Amino acid sequence: MDGTAVTKVVLLACGSFNPITNMHLRMFELARDHLEDSGYQVLQGIISPVGDGYKKKGLIEAKHRLEMARLASENSWITVDSWEGLQTDWVETAKVIRRYYNEKIAPEQNNDDVDTVKYGKKRRFEEYYVTSSSSMENRDGTRLMLLCGADVLESFGVPNLWKPEDIEEIVGFFGLVCITRAGSEPLKFIHQSDTLWKHRKNIHIVQEWVTNEISATHVRRALRRGRSVRYLLPDSVLNYIHDHHLYSEDSEQKNAGVVLAPFQRYSDASTS
Secondary structure: OOOOOOOEEEEEEEEOOOOOOHHHHHHHHHHHHHHHHOOOEEEEEEEEEOOHHHOOOOOOOHHHHHHHHHHHOOOOOEEEOOOHHHOOOOOOHHHHHHHHHHHHHHHHOOOOOOOHHHHOOHHHHHHHHHHHHHHHHHOOOEEEEEEEEHHHHHHOOOOOOOOHHHHHHHHHHHOEEEEOOOOOOHHHHHHHOHHHHHOHHHEEEEOOOOOOOOOHHHHHHHHHOOOOOEOOEOHHHHHHHHHOOOOOHHHHOOOOOOOOHHHHHHHHHHHO
């Protein structure tokens, strides 16, 4: 041992999980292998399903998505955080990450530079973030990183889907672990974005060599048509779907014609 301190990491994945699939779980394994090969120690994986207020077409109730996520992650190093899913209104991903960090990780840090009493407030967080984000890689203590697929990374470029300051906070202060998918070009997208390029050392691109293009959208389609989806998602999740008669033609029309929550919020803000 050379005495070098190992940076500890908690991985947080936000998304619809509608339903959770084996590929969602696989992302955590890929990220852990990559980070530990890079000298980190991964402590835990967290799944945070989005709330019903997101208003995505075909999004079934959060209570079902939360329970399926719990079933899928039983007896593993991955757990489920229900806070986001239980909120009435949609919560920005940056707020979800910040809240988890403030409540679960920051209080446990033994870093005198962090005032955890003041740190819980957004204003204090932003003051700390501005002065410390550039040195996050070298700070002691546990890091919280957002785990996502390449589609989420590339969605940073969609107008009115993300606030620029949220992207800055996510990649600049916390960090991102991005799992590639067939046809995605995350490195090219990072090169094209000034914000992502500035924080490129905080973005870990993980290549999935055993390609597995399981899509929750395709799973829902197969379920609606009465086709088998066994081995695409855990048996416990599949049993739950059958027991509760989830994913029908009717459920897929939920929120049809409704504007996605971030588009509503940010488009209104830009025109006010």
